[in-house]
Amino acid sequence: MDPLFDRINVRDLLSGHDLSDPSTPLSTPDLRLIISRLESHSLHIKSKVRSYLLSHREDFASLFSQCNDAVFKTSEISDNVSGILSLISDRPIDVEIRKLVDEIGRTTKEAREKREMLGLLKIIVGICERLEGARSAFSDGRLRFSAEEVKELKKALRIGDEEEGEPIVYGLLRKQWADLFDEMQDLFSKFMENAVRFEQDSRTIRVKYKLCVDKMDGIELHTVMEAMDVAGILDYSLAKAADLIIKHAITPAVSYGSPAMFAEDVNQGSEGISEAVLKILPSQDCKIVDVDGDAIYARVIQVIKFIFKHICFENGSWIRSFGRLTWPRISDIIISKFLSKVVPEDASKLVDFQKIVKCTSEFEFSLKEMMFLSASDGKDYRLSSFSENVEVHFAFRKKTEVLGKARNLLLQCDFSVPQDYTSKGPLLKNDGMAINSSNQVVDLIFSSKRCVVSKAASQLMELVHQTLQDVCLSSARVAWEFYHAVRDAILLYEAVIPVKLERQLDGINQVAILMYNDCLFLSQEILGLAFEYRTDFPDSIKEHAVFADMAPRFHLMAEEILQRQIQIVIFNLREVIDGADGFQNTHQMQQFESAKFSIDQAVFILEKVHIIWESLLRPSTYKRSMCMVLESVFSRITKDILLLDDLAAEETLQLQRLIHMMLDNLSSLLKSLISAFDSNEKSEEDTSRPIDDLIPSLRKIRKLGELLDMPLKSITSAWESGELMSCGFTILELKDFIRAIFADSTLRKECIWRIENVTL
Template sequence: MDVLFNTIDVRDLLPSQESPSSQLSAPDLRLLISRLDAHSLRIKSTVRSYLLSHHADFSSLFSQCSDVVSKSEHLSDNVVALLNLISDEPIEADVGGIVKEVVEKRRELGEKREILEFVGVVLELDRKLGMVREDSKSGRVVEAAEGLMELKKALGVKGSGGDDDLAVEGEPVVYGILKKQWNDCFEEIQELLLRFMEKAVRFDQEGNALHVMSRPTMNGIDGLELYTVLKAMDIAGILINGLAKIADLITKYVFIPVLNRKETPLFNEANDQSLGHVSEAVLKMVTSVDHESNKVDGETMYSNIVRIVEFVNKFLCFHNGSWMHSFGRLTWPRMSDQIISNFLSKVVPDDASKLAKFQEIRKLTVDFERSLKELMFISPSDVKAEKLSKFTDNVEVHFASRKKVQILAKARNMLLLSNFNLPQDYMTKISRLNKKEIAEDLTNHVVLLFSSEKCVVSEAAKQLMELVHQILKDVCLLPPKVGLEFYHTARNALVLYEAIIPVKLERQLDSINQAAVLIHNDCLYLSQEILGLAFEYRPYFPSSVKEIAVFIDLAPKFQLMAEEVLQRQIQLVMHNLKQAIDGADGFQNTHQIKKFESAKFSIDQVSFILEKVHIVWEPLLLPSIYEKSMTMILEAVFSRIAKEILLLDDMAAEETLQLQRLIYLLLEHLSSILEPLLAAGPREKSFEAQKDNLDEFILSLRKLRKLAELLDMPLKSITAAWESGELADCNFTASEVEDFITAIFTDSPLRKECLFRIDNLNMRKSTAV
């Protein structure tokens, strides 16, 4: 049979071995076909021979195949029968139920196992809580604190316990119970340790001594060392709470008396011979020898404080840096503030020349803080704890701040206590002096810096300016940092006037009085003095101060304030004069006795008001301001009276005489006011020339005088005066003249002719224009 499995190579059947790529010829192909046929016949003969020789084997094989097929058919019938049986009774439902029951039983078994494990944990936690309580009662406070912290982590307690940690949503109730038990246990241990601390460290007020016991006895617990108590507190996280009351006690009865230089510490140790250690340390406070003296000895005070801290470090904190730092955190802030307020602030120099001497105190302070750092009383790396050194480093600023407070307090008191009422004899003396020749002995007279005029100012303004000049002189001599503070002090002192005086004299500003005029003068004086400060002092300021020094911004405020005060006074005068003139009822029917008396009373009131203003203003105001203000007021008064008379539409002959009398009466009353204004002109002029000059100065005065003449002037003369331009020069209008003629003279051909002439002249003037 090997011939069937051998590979036939066609090339072996060819006659020659040529290249595989060469083409076959027709004879070659025929030869190849014949050889393949021969080979095929040989294969068939070989197969037939093989089958005949193995006939028995092939018969046995076919018999076995027939048996296998028969058995397969039988198995198929059995499977069909089984499927029919299953389809008649559905057993899969029972199998599903059994499976579910098995799963549920397994789940319940797992839960019970977990519950058993949880119960075991709870029982273990409860056992440990019991051990903590037992350790606490037996005095093993360190073991109790360690067990407590272990339980805290196991129970998930945050912070130091409390109601917020007792119940957590989704947590088993038993955990809340255990947390409450832990919290109760924590409170018990904390209370026990705090009571031990109070027992170990106490201050005997009768003996004035601090006692620190190394082995306090309490609640039947004997031999518990203070060191052990502090260690337990540290482990439990309540060391700060435990030291807080002790720190407050030591600060109150030990540190503060030493800082106030009233007491000095003495130290004593009581040794226990049997145990070989110090059983009790005593720090006794004795009255200081120089506590009543005002001398401040910083070196002794610092030395006593360091000795006290060393005592605490040795007998209370047992040279434990962490404990000592906790004690320092509780005492140092308060103690450092006391040192600054009771010592350092009091030795800040009052004079700039003493600043160098303060450096000795600064060195003592730096050494003091270094000693406290070495004892871990304050942290070596905490810059904020160096409060004393920072204070001494900034002594120049503190010096300037103290001087600033003193200067501003002085300025404030000066302004609050100032008196703006000048004595009567002083006013009389001023009124008799020539304005251009003010006497030198009148101290409140000042010369305005940027004008040649002099005025009276308040004592407060003069003293305030003297104070400012002194401050700025100091700025030129002081170090830059101090000079800058003094510069701001000078500005603030000036601002105080603006802030205090208007409020203090608010009621006086609502009436005509000396105070209001003095405030006006003060503001003028201060504004001009302020403008001169930069020119006078700025070149001599330190360079850093020179760069920012400015005063010009303050001057306009005082200039505006002066103008506001003056305008307020003028408005008050105008208001009073208006009310007085309103009382004349338009000067109507003055030929009647009652009406004339009413008008005369009104004129008297106007004269009285103007005379009062003259008496108050003239001696105090600058001449130029007085003349300008009084001219404005007189202009308004004369213009109003002339207008009221010209508005009358009918006047009897007797009435015109009465009106004329009232005008002359007014001018006579105001002669004391007008004469000083006349004196303002050249003295060599005649009185008539001066009067004409004043009429030009106060236009309505000339009109009022001319109106008095017109009241008894014939019609033709009035017409001639208009035609000559005399009335126009006195500020009369054509309509005013026509209405005046109509009111005085009855209707007649002459009146018509005069009115025509006036109207015709007015029309010609209008056409010419």
């Protein structure tokens, strides 16, 4: 059949040379020829198909027969399925099967739960029986068996690993186990108290091998130790015994200077050793000094060997447990009572301390061999660590000593002025005065002057210089600690003195001025420390040692103290002047006496300040501070007088008298200021300015005294000449003053007009 389906090429049905070109169009005859030939070809194909069917008739018949059988079987299957479906629809067997399956599942689940419950009950009953057995064995003295049971029951009950949703009975069982465990702990503690005792009268530690507690007689100490180890309560039960041995044996053994001695004894019975005794004997020589530490360490090892042999029975695990329990305290005792006391006080003795370092290392090695210390835990070697870091401890000790000295001298200083100090002039560095012999008269590094300071400041700086000299001679680690000691010692002044002198700083006294000088002196000394010592410091701290940062805080403290004193003086003077009641009605005797009393009090305060400040302050500081105070006083008095609105003739004379009296009484004070100007250095501020320029109100109050009895025309002429304006008077003050003194008249109006219209 394949040739029938071959592809037919239409052009093959034509003939002619003009058909070689595919683009040549076909003519009508050509098309007719093609149709004719296609019809012929179609008939040929039909003939071949018919021949093929006839030749394969049997094959096609067999194929059609098979198809008929398949259709029949399909119909039969369909009938069977229909029958089954009809049966199912008549009787719902699937529902019955489902019910049966559910019932089987429930029954199986109930059976499984009952089996699990039965298993749980068996476990609970077993645990209860074991708890009762352990309790019974414990009461009968079978301590090891009871301890093993408690240990296994702890795992079975998952103590410490509880989960939510567990049966309540587990909580009850755990409570029973905890009660039993507590009873065991209490009983074992009693056993150890009975086993290890200290007799105060004979100073003896006794270790009994046969124990009797709560009707349990003849229990071996070794058995008790085994049971405690199995139960995991060795540390708890040994705690009291450890405290007893540390208190009565280890501490006396380590006592530096008067150590105790020890003697061992063993009492043998018919069944072996019944008791071991450690006698604590006082030292025969009360002046023993174990500088090398060999004897001290030997006594401690003797005590620990006694424990190792007679309490721990040479069991490595037990002595290790005892070591974990006691070594932190023992090492602290050795450090505090021995090692810290033999730390060298001088850097030159650090080499001798190496002997103690060596015997300390040997001591810890001996403890490691006895398994008292762990071979792998580096934290146990605390003594070696301390002794090997002796430089740090030496530096810390010296630092503590320096700070202690600084604190004591600051607290003990009374801030008094030297008795032989009588200077009233400036203290130059080359003045050659007898006062120079006092160590409280110090040089100011950045000034040509000297000043008087407290013993606290001078001694503090002596201590600082001594410590810095040690810094230059010490190793880097020690030098670093000394450097911090110096800084802390200086800062102690800032922390201690203001609190100590708080009450004195609120009054007018020499203490505050001494403290001002102290702060000024310390600030300049601090600035000079780096220049003086830095080149000799160890290289490792040269770039890190800084002092200059502390200088500004002391300079600021000095200024705050001085300004506080100035304000206190000004406040007291204002209170005194307030008592004059504005200098009103001084023509009345009572008012005059009141004003005079206020002036006298002000003069008294100023003289007191003059005596204190001139003798203690530098001339420039004294001049500046006193001028501020005087300016405040004079300006206040001048202001009060100029505010008076009506003055009688007698009243003006009394006011003039008060002014002259005040200025006369302050003449010595004003002369001291002039001498301070004359003696001041040329580089100091205001040296060329007269006193009236530094106290503007002084010129004004003097002129006011003159104006009080000056004729009106003279007053007017003085204003026109500019004299009054140069003294600080204003046109308003002058007009009010004229109106207060002179009655209203044509002359007064004319003078006021002249004053208002003058051109200055």
